[in-house]
Amino acid sequence: MSIPRITIAQAQHHVGELVSIPGWLYNLRKSGKIAFPILRDGSGLMQCVAVKAQLPEALFEDIKGLTQESSIIVTGRIRAEERAQGGFEMDVEQLEIVQRVPETEPYPITPKDHGIEFLMDHRHLWLRSRRQTAIAKIRHEVIKGIRDFFDGNGFTLVDTPIFTPAACEGTSTLFEVDYFEDEKVYLTQSGQLYNEANAMALGKVYCFGPTFRAEKSKTRRHLTEFWMVEPEMAYADLEDVKKLAEGLICFVVDRVLNNRNAELKVLERDISKLESIKAPFNRMTYDDSVKILQERGSEIQWGGDFGNADETLLTQDMDKPVLVDRFPASFKAFYFQPAPEREDVVLGVDVIAPEGYGEIIGGGQRIHDLELLKKRLHDHQLPEEAFNWYLDLRRYGSVPHGGFGMGVERFTAWMCGTEHIRETIAYPRMLYRTRP
Ligand code: 4AD
Numbered sequence: 001m002s003i004p005r006i007t008i009a010q011a012q013h014h015v016g017e018l019v020s021i022p023g024w025l026y027n028l029r030k031s032g033k034i035a036f037p038i039l040r041d042g043s044g045l046m047q048c049v050a051v052k053a054q055l056p057e058a059l060f061e062d063i064k065g066l067t068q069e070s071s072i073i074v075t076g077r078i079r080a081e082e083r084a085q086g087g088f089e090m091d092v093e094q095l096e097i098v099q100r101v102p103e104t105e106p107y108p109i110t111p112k113d114h115g116i117e118f119l120m121d122h123r124h125l126w127l128r129s130r131r132q133t134a135i136a137k138i139r140h141e142v143i144k145g146i147r148d149f150f151d152g153n154g155f156t157l158v159d160t161p162i163f164t165p166a167a168c169e170g171t172s173t174l175f176e177v178d179y180f181e182d183e184k185v186y187l188t189q190s191g192q193l194y195n196e197a198n199a200m201a202l203g204k205v206y207c208f209g210p211t212f213r214a215e216k217s218k219t220r221r222h223l224t225e226f227w228m229v230e231p232e233m234a235y236a237d238l239e240d241v242k243k244l245a246e247g248l249i250c251f252v253v254d255r256v257l258n259n260r261n262a263e264l265k266v267l268e269r270d271i272s273k274l275e276s277i278k279a280p281f282n283r284m285t286y287d288d289s290v291k292i293l294q295e296r297g298s299e300i301q302w303g304g305d306f307g308n309a310d311e312t313l314l315t316q317d318m319d320k321p322v323l324v325d326r327f328p329a330s331f332k333a334f335y336f337q338p339a340p341e342r343e344d345v346v347l348g349v350d351v352i353a354p355e356g357y358g359e360i361i362g363g364g365q366r367i368h369d370l371e372l373l374k375k376r377l378h379d380h381q382l383p384e385e386a387f388n389w390y391l392d393l394r395r396y397g398s399v400p401h402g403g404f405g406m407g408v409e410r411f412t413a414w415m416c417g418t419e420h421i422r423e424t425i426a427y428p429r430m431l432y433r434t435r436p
Contacts, residue, residue: 009043050092069107071098134263145255160191166386187212195232206231222422225429232403238347240401255338282322312356325349334380337365357414361406370394
């Protein structure tokens with residue numbers, strides 16, 4: 001009978017059984033008579049126990065000579081062990097070395113402290129560390145939670161293009177690409193404009209994909225390539241957009257708390273901070289937030305956009321996100337619907353996360369009137385021809401509508417409690433980093 005192959009996460013169902021686990025050597029402790037290879041396989045860590053007296057001599061010597069990250073398949077019996085990490089150990093009976101990392105060229109990432117640049121240069125290997133695999137799993141949970149939320153609430157996923165002919169979020173942050181025959185296209189900054197068309201076809205839609213911003217920002221919240229989910233709803237106003245944003249955040253936070261407890265522990269995340277994320281969130285206008293910021297010593301003036309420091313200052317006494325709405329039209333994109341009571345502010349909303357994680361959602365209600373939209377395009381010096389198809393949405397059955405964008409990396413950083421969002425994507429692209 002062949003020996004079943006399992007993962008470390010499945011070990012709990014195989015106590016007392018002889019099984020094989022394929023993986024890599026994470027660490028090794030040894031003495032003359034006993035060795036403890038710690039195996040990792042992506043699903044967890046397993047301490048294995050190799051006793052000299054119970055193994056052929058050559059095998060025991062091979063185990064003792066194992067090097068970090070050598071690929072191995074360990075066969076043995078699973079035993080419940082309260083003191084072990086994960087609660088189980090394996091008593092080794094056989095061990096196959098698939099590839100032994102030679103001493104002459106050892107695995108470059110050791111338990112000692114490495115600088116961030118070194119780790120980023122070795123990102124393809126760094127991903128194997130416990131902390132990085134925990135972050136990857138939480139990111140996965142966030143993405144799955146987002147999809148389940150929208151799929152369960154009547155939204156249809158419609159993918160939007162990555163090559164686009166025009167700007168959505170301002171011309172200063174566009175990456176230009178040479179297309180064929182002298183044509184220029186740009187990497188998408190947002191699927192929103194297409195989403196608006198899709199919402200007129202399907203009612204409630206979302207797109208979810210990579211997004212590009214040629215921003216020369218070197219902050220811990222900016223990537224040049226990030227993933228954004230963008231819902232859009234027909235027959236919706238700013239209030240509907242705010243409720244949707246709140247619902248999404250609560251749903252995904254709950255998912256992470258319920259399904260990724262072990263990973264949050266690895267990251268030493270203060271879970272109580274996430275447990276207090278419950279609706280209703282705080283709500284305030286841009287006007288009020290500027291007053292609060294000024295009282296707290298910020299130099300912001302009415303008409304200025306929040307800096308990172310302002311966002312942190314604004315939420316310093318809050319244990320859940322705040323929804324800030326009605327921003328000055330002057331620094332918002334061309335498509336925002338003006339507030340009915342005042343021309344100089346628009347029906348945009350930003351959601352700012354607590355604990356200094358900053359803006360995680362931006363969105364609002366869109367202009368649905370043809371003439372007003374044309375005027376805004378001109379005010380923003382955008383070529384009307386490029387947006388003619390977009391103007392069609394205001395010619396044929398135009399309705400109030402709105403939506404938002406949420407950045408996966410910023411959300412994941414908040415869940416994980418990581419300082420910088422660069423660790424929340426496998427291969428971050430930033431101002432000074434495009435490798436590996
Ligand atoms: O506020 P933004 O620019 O909104 C839009 O692009 C809208 N068109 C979305 C919409 O209404 N459909 O970006 C939305 C979110 C931000 O709140 C942030 O979470 C994330 O996208 N984001 C970034 N994440 C990482 N790096 C960057 N450079 C980011 N820029 C925006």
